[in-house]
Amino acid sequence: MVSASKAPCPWPVFLIGFMGTGKSTVGRALGGELGLPFIDLDKLIEQDAGKPISEIFDDDGEDQFRSLETAALARVAGAEPAVIATGGGAPTVLHNLELMRDAGLIVTLDASLDELARRVGEGESRPLWGEDVRALFERRAPSYRQAHAVVPTDGRGITEVGRAVIEVVECARKLEDETLARSCFVRLEQSLYPIVVDEGALATAGATIGSQLDGLSSVAIISDDNVEPLYGAPLRDSLAAAGIEVKATVTVAAGEPSKSLSEFGRLCGELVAAGLDRKSAVIALGGGVVGDLAGFVASSVYRGIRVVQVPTSLLAMVDSAIGGKTGINLESGKNLAGSFWQPQLVIADPEALATLDRRERRAAVGELCKYGLLDGEDLLVAIEGLVWGLGAEELPEDPGFREALAAVIRRCAMFKSWIVGRDEREQTGERALLNLGHTIGHAIEAAEGYGQLVHGEAVALGLLASCRVSAAVAGADPSLEDRVRAVLERAGLAVDIDSYLRDDVLERVKVDKKRTTAGVAFITVTRPGQCDIKLQSPAGIARILKG
Known part of the structure; x- marks a missing residue:
């Protein structure tokens, strides 16, 4: 196992996940590496109750067990730092999740259901393992995704899983405790980086960048002519306070036309002329266009330098700044040249949304709804509670909102x-699931002419189409389309999907980039949290949508 920092871990590390993911086994090994005691929360509950968990379930019921679990969790979270393996259901209680997040670092150990069945079987010590285990697994998944980081365990031994967790711990150590509570991490095979979502994060961006990018020599900021006048100076001040040299601030015209080959070439040339080197980094300050363009530039200058994404639009904060997709448009289509180039860090400051154009703010509701449908009921309900403010003339200043x-x-x-x-x-x-609503959305966007509709507006219409197709081929309740329509309408978005289902729109489905000889990979949603990919013929999609 890779060695951890010699300094004591300053906060507890909570391991969560479904039964059989190896939380206790990995936790014991991890405790030794981190110099922390190991606590098996289920064992602690059994000691407190004086009987096995299976008997607590049989004698007292699950509600009583959950009460004991929350009390035990609060006790260990407030004590000296430790590695704590929780039971599979502990994070499904919102209070427990909040308690763990405020106290320390949460890491989910993830595994496929097939792998878990092989490991666990139907032992007596697993009172909830039975015929309905798949439903339980799917019901708990959204809670597990709310960890700071998710570490896959399929096909991996204890040492490899432990190494992955320690990498998260070491990355988290570089963040301030208050920042850690408002962050999550993207963990990939070859890299790991934090996403900070915190009001005021722009003012401390310099310190955060300095702590995360080792050996940084200098930076260049790429922004647009709308965002730079608002946030360029505060970002430069923050970088200066952290002792980071800004070699250049380069702007492009706001809007999709800037994602061009000519602008790409100009930016590459300006960064080289400014004196950046291979230890420099590009900071993308702006919305999706700036993020895509700056990321591609960073991936190309000197054959690749680091990039930090600082999204200032709602759509970029929840989607485009994360995941490493970069690119520019060609005459033949959108995003046809680009690269996968992961950022070293994402800093999202929701305070920047106060100056976001109302149309852009409303349009992002389409992408938000997409995530609610993908993740599950809880997130969709939370989004439904925000649309009144996102569609308002000004973003509400209410602290609760x-x-x-x-x-x-x-x-x-x-x-x-x-x-x-x-x-x-x-x-x-699996990443194709993020295209929910995009098959028809992209077709509408292209047929209307790029720039006529904001991307999120097209996605919103595409979601309505996806719900309709899902009712026909995936068993979705037809009322789901009505529910999504109501959310979008409250945000002030166009919802008259039928008026957009012209022949020229549906013809474009035939050239969808997700199409194969077997059909179009269409993302369906049976209910919030249950989405799938189904191959559909363009003619079949058109027939369903036209009724």
Whole structure:
């Protein structure tokens, strides 16, 4: 196992996950490496109750067990730092999740259900393992995704899993404790980076960047002519306070036309002329266009230098700044040249949304709803509670609204981190789930002419189409389309999907980039939290949508 820092770990490390993921086994080994005691929460509960957990369930019921569990968790979270393996159901209680997040670092040990069945079987000590285990597994998944980081365990031994957890611990040590509570991590095969979602994060961005990017020599900021006048100076001040040299600030015109080959070449040339070197980094300050363009530039200058994403639009905060997709548009289509180039760090400051154009803010509700449908009922309900403010003339200043918005942004970031960690380069098909609503959305966007609709507006219409197709081929309740329509309408988005289902729109499905000879990989949603990929013929999709 890789060695941890010699300094004592300053906070507890909570291992969560479904039964059979190896929390106790890994936890014991991890405790030794981190110099922390190991606590098996289930064993502690058994000691307190004086009987096995299976008997607590039989004699007193699950509710009583959960009460004992919360009390035990509060006790160990407030004590000296330790490695704590929780039971599989502990994080499904929101109070428990909040308690662990405020106290220390949460890491989910993840495994497929097939792997878990092989490991666990139907032992007496697993009172909830039975015929309905798949439903339980799916029900708990959204809670497990709310950890700071998710570490896969399929096909991995204790040493390899422990090494992965220690890498997260060491990365987390570089963050301030208050920042850690508002962060999550993208963990990939070859890299690991934090996503900070916190009001005021822009003011401390320099210190955060300095702590995360070892050996940094200098930076260049790439922004647009809307964002730079607002946030360029505060970012430069923050970098100066951290002793980081800014070699250049380069701006592009706001909007999709800047994602061009000519702008890409100009930016590469300006960064070289400014004197950046291979230890420098690019900071992308702006929305999705800036993030895509700056990321591609960073991946190309000197054959690749580091990039930090500082998204200032809601859509970029929850989606495009995370996951390493970069690119520019060609005359033949959008995003046809680019690279997978993961950032070293993502810093999202929700305070920047106060100056975001109202149309852009409303349009992001489409992407938010996408994440609610992908993750599950709990997140979708939270999003439904925010749409009144996101559609308002001005972003509400109410602290409760701002806190809830930051929490939703963080939840969306956690879901995308989980997906990207499982399928970084779109090899397994899991990352394709993020295209929910995009098959028809992209077709509408292209047919209307790029720039006529904001991307999120097209995605919103695409979600309605996805719900309709899902009712026909995936068993979705037809009322799901009505529910999504109501959310989008409250945000002030166009919801008259039928008026967009023209022949020229549906013809574009035939050239969807997810199409194979077998059909289009269409993302369906049976219910919030249950989405799938189903091959559908373009003609079949058109027939369903036209009714």
